[in-house]
Amino acid sequence: MKNNYNYKQSFLFAFVFQMLDLKLPENAEPIVNYSFAVLTLSIVILFNVTSAFFNLMSLYLINKYDINEKFKKYPFLIKLIRYYEGGSLINIGLELFMFLICLFTLIISSAAFLGIIFHFS
Numbered sequence: 001m002k003n004n005y006n007y008k009q010s011f012l013f014a015f016v017f018q019m020l021d022l023k024l025p026e027n028a029e030p031i032v033n034y035s036f037a038v039l040t041l042s043i044v045i046l047f048n049v050t051s052a053f054f055n056l057m058s059l060y061l062i063n064k065y066d067i068n069e070k071f072k073k074y075p076f077l078i079k080l081i082r083y084y085e086g087g088s089l090i091n092i093g094l095e096l097f098m099f100l101i102c103l104f105t106l107i108i109s110s111a112a113f114l115g116i117i118f119h120f121s
Helices: 011-019 030-064 075-085 089-114
Strands: none
Touching (some): 030 089
């Protein structure tokens, strides 16, 4: 049995566009659909990376203020802190910086292609 479903968008895709008051035309070209999808995924990834960065910064601050001694009763938390202590914060910072530069380039180019940022008349 073959299913011939043709999905143009998912629920999250439509929800984000409704929140931003953007409307995707029914007869839009596939490249426009692709650009909307890339823009949506890029924004989601930006929030995820930012969250990961702040999590790593909080772990750094926990180590800086010697929270390990205060939470000796919670071995799971101590194991989690020690797991992230192995990585170098400078390397993590550089990787996040390069990733964010690439991601902002992707978001701006997708938005410019869609005409959200720059209006070409």
